[in-house]
Every structure is written in structure tokens, then in C-alpha cells.
Amino acid sequence: MSIFSFFTKQTSAPTARERLQVLLAHERASVGHSDLVAQLREEILAVIAKHVQVDRDKVNVKMDRGEQVSTLEVDIEIPIDASVRAA
Amino acid sequence: MAKVIVVTSGKGGVGKTTSTAALGAALAQRNEKTVVVDFDVGLRNLDLVMGAERRVVYDLVNVIQGDAKLPQALIRDKRLETLFLLPASQTRDKDSLTPEGVEKVMAELKKHFDWIICDSPAGIERGATLAMRHADVAVIVTNPEVSSVRDSDRIIGLLDSKTERAERGDRVEKHLLLTRYDAARAERGDMLKVDDVLEILSIPLLGIVPESTDVLRASNLGAPVTLADNRSAPALAYLDAARRLAGETVSMTIPGEKRGLFGKIFGRRAA
Numbered sequence: 260m261s262i263f264s265f266f267t268k269q270t271s272a273p274t275a276r277e278r279l280q281v282l283l284a285h286e287r288a289s290v291g292h293s294d295l296v297a298q299l300r301e302e303i304l305a306v307i308a309k310h311v312q313v314d315r316d317k318v319n320v321k322m323d324r325g326e327q328v329s330t331l332e333v334d335i336e337i338p339i340d341a342s343v344r345a346a
Numbered sequence: 347m348a349k350v351i352v353v354t355s356g357k358g359g360v361g362k363t364t365s366t367a368a369l370g371a372a373l374a375q376r377n378e379k380t381v382v383v384d385f386d387v388g389l390r391n392l393d394l395v396m397g398a399e400r401r402v403v404y405d406l407v408n409v410i411q412g413d414a415k416l417p418q419a420l421i422r423d424k425r426l427e428t429l430f431l432l433p434a435s436q437t438r439d440k441d442s443l444t445p446e447g448v449e450k451v452m453a454e455l456k457k458h459f460d461w462i463i464c465d466s467p468a469g470i471e472r473g474a475t476l477a478m479r480h481a482d483v484a485v486i487v488t489n490p491e492v493s494s495v496r497d498s499d500r501i502i503g504l505l506d507s508k509t510e511r512a513e514r515g516d517r518v519e520k521h522l523l524l525t526r527y528d529a530a531r532a533e534r535g536d537m538l539k540v541d542d543v544l545e546i547l548s549i550p551l552l553g554i555v556p557e558s559t560d561v562l563r564a565s566n567l568g569a570p571v572t573l574a575d576n577r578s579a580p581a582l583a584y585l586d587a588a589r590r591l592a593g594e595t596v597s598m599t600i601p602g603e604k605r606g607l608f609g610k611i612f613g614r615r616a617a
Contacts, residue, residue, distance in 0.1 A: 270535025275492050276542045283499050283546060 285324045296322055296329050303333055311337055348456040351463045351591070352481035353523075354505075356497030358468030360489045361525040364561055364571060365584070366465035367395045369485070371570035372588030374429035378460040381420065384434035385477035386467035387443055393433045396423065397568025407435035410447030416454050425573055430459075440473045452480045470500065475508050482511070483519045483591065485552060489526045490538040498522075498547055521552035523587060528557045529602035540600060553587030555580050556601035 288295075300320055307313060317336040323329060353366045363386075370382040384392035387407060393399045398421050404414035409432075416432075423429035432455075435442065455462050466477035478484060484505050488498045505518045512518065524543060531537040544551055555561075556579050564574035572581045572588075579601050586596045 272535045272538050272542065275538055279492055279495055279546050282496060286499065
């Protein structure tokens with residue numbers, strides 16, 4: 260940020276370039292085999308469903324595909340009276 | 347030995363058909379026998395851009411289905427006697443293209459031509475994969491814009507896996523043709539620069555075609571850009587690109603970037 264940024268509009272090309280680099284790094288990695296992060300999401304949910312009955316609506320999944328690391332955030336509300344399934 | 351080129355992009359509207367016609371005419375102007383083949387079955391347009399729309403009798407699908415012989419379907423250009431067009435069918439759907447049929451037609455074209463330029467439809471479905479199937483060389487037409495670059499990346503992946511060459515462990519030679527480039531906007535930081543696109547896609551550059559009113563003018567007239575006005579900026583870019591395809595070494599210039607101090611001061615106001 261320089262003093263000139265008050266006067267000049269931010270340029271958009273660097274943003275375009277950065278977004279493309281991150282996106283394509285992910286798309287290239289997921290060609291052929293399925294997307295790892297998406298696969299983890301499904302498997303984690305399957306494991307949880309095996310042990311606890313959870314409402315799909317009470318499961319909140321967020322994914323963020325970053326340049327170096329991706330994050331998978333799984334937030335599940337487990338009611339106190341959730342019947343634990345027989346293991 | 348015939349060389350098969352596919353002009354492809356994934357995204358629509360980036361200039362595949364314009365580029366096919368312009369490169370085809372430029373190669374034919376070198377006195378090398380050239381055919382441009384429209385693979386966009388159902389939405390043909392290469393005939394219109396070439397100015398041959400009123401002379402279409404038979405098409406690619408007719409040849410594949412045996413309704414016409416190849417020489418009957420080929421249309422010779424009125425300006426260049428080394429340039430031919432094989433139009434797509436307008437009435438059939440894209441499923442009438444079969445892998446076997448395309449293979450047969452390509453084998454026959456190879457016997458008669460130096461250059462076979464396949465104009466791919468947009469998308470990544472049958473028409474597009476069949477257009478690239480037999481290619482030795484791919485020209486990937488890309489605009490300096492995020493969705494076009496993304497789709498080009500996807501197409502590069504397909505060229506490395508779905509082509510005949512890829513399947514036999516060989517590789518398709520890939521070249522980037524950057525179209526609708528506006529050097530002034532790139533300089534201002536509001537358009538991806540040549541180097542940005544090259545770094546992201548990492549394939550060699552075949553040419554940079556500037557955004558220009560000459561392109562629309564040529565299609566209005568029904569003439570390939572290189573024939574409509576062979577001294578216009580896009581024509582020069584395509585003529586250079588064709589020379590590179592033919593193996594010549596031609597130095598690369600960014601159209602519209604050679605502005606002196608005077609132009610820099612006064613050019614900005616005009617833009």
C-alpha cells in the first residue's frame with residue numbers, strides 16, 4: 260500500500276493471476292482420481308454416521324482450497340441424547 | 347507428410363473459428379495444400395467465416411455416412427487454389443460423428459494435403475475429443491481472461507490423455523495462441539499479461555493476436571483475417587504464427603506495445 264493507492268484504482272490482473280494459480284493447482288491434482296478433500300469429507304461423515312445418528316442438516320462442512328494447504332472443517336452437532344449405535 | 351493441427355480451447359467464443367480460417371489461409375498462401383475441417387456439427391460456422399456458406403453441398407457427416415465422396419464435399423477457396431474447406435453438418439447432431447468415420451476421413455485427407463486444420467467445437471464432449479483425436483499439433487486459443495485460461499488448462503489435460511498420440515505414449519505438440527490481447531490494458535494491470543498466461547499454462551507461445559476491429563470486419567466480409575487485409579495487426583500476427591507452425595523462427599512481438607514516450611503520455615488519454 261502506498262500513498263498513491265488513494266488515487267489509483269487497484270489493478271485486477273494480479274488477483275486474476277493468483278486465483279488461477281491456486282485453482283489450477285487443485286484441478287490438476289484432482290484429474291483422473293477424485294478430489295482428495297471431497298473424498299475425505301464423505302468418508303469422515305460415513306464414519307460418524309456409523310457411530311452416531313446425526314441429522315445431515317446439523318453437519319456443517321467447510322472447505323477452503325488454499326495455495327499451500329487446504330482446510331476441511333467439519334462441524335457436527337451431536338445431541339446429548341443421540342442414541343449411540345451398537346458398535 | 348501431412349500434418350494434422352487441432353484448433354481448440356474448451357471455452358466458446360475465444361476465436362477458434364477465426365484462428366482456423368486465418369491460419370489455414372496463411373498456410374495455403376505459402377503454397378502448401380491446406381484443408382480446414384469444421385468439427386462443430388450442428389453449429390457450423392467455418393463456412394461463413396471463410397465466405398463459402400452458399401457453396402456447401404455435402405459435409406463431413408455425409409462423407410462419414412457414405413452419402414458423398416470426399417472430393418465432392420471439399421470446397422475449394424475462390425481466392426486461394428491451395429485452400430479447401432470441409433464443412434460440418436448443420437442438421438445432424440454431434441452423435442453422427444463416429445470415431446471410425448472420423449479416422450477414415452482423416453486417413454484420406456492425409457493422402458491429399460500438407461496441412462489438415464481441425465476446428466474444434468467448444469466444450470469437452472464428443473465433437474471436441476474427435477477433433478483432437480488425430481492431431482499432431484494443437485493450437486490452444488486462449489483469451490487473457492480467467493475462465494478461458496482455466497478451460498485451456500483442462501483441454502491441455504485432455505490432449506495429454508485422450509488423443510491417439512497420447513494413447514501410444516507419444517505427445518501432441520501444444521502451442522498457445524493468445525487472442526483478443528490488449529497491450530494497453532495489460533500494461534495498466536487490468537488484463538493478464540502474456541507472461542502471466544504463459545507461466546500458468548506452461549506451453550510455448552505461437553502468437554499474440556491483438557483485439558482488433560479488423561477481425562469482425564473480416565468475418566462480415568466472409569474472408570479469413572489474413573486475406574481480408576494482410577497488413578492489419580491481427581493478420582500480421584496470424585501470418586507470423588503460421589510461419590512458426592511451418593517451423594520457421596520468427597521473433598515474437600507484442601502487438602500494440604511498441605509505444606514511445608510520446609505515445610505513453612498521449613496514448614493513455616485515448617484508451
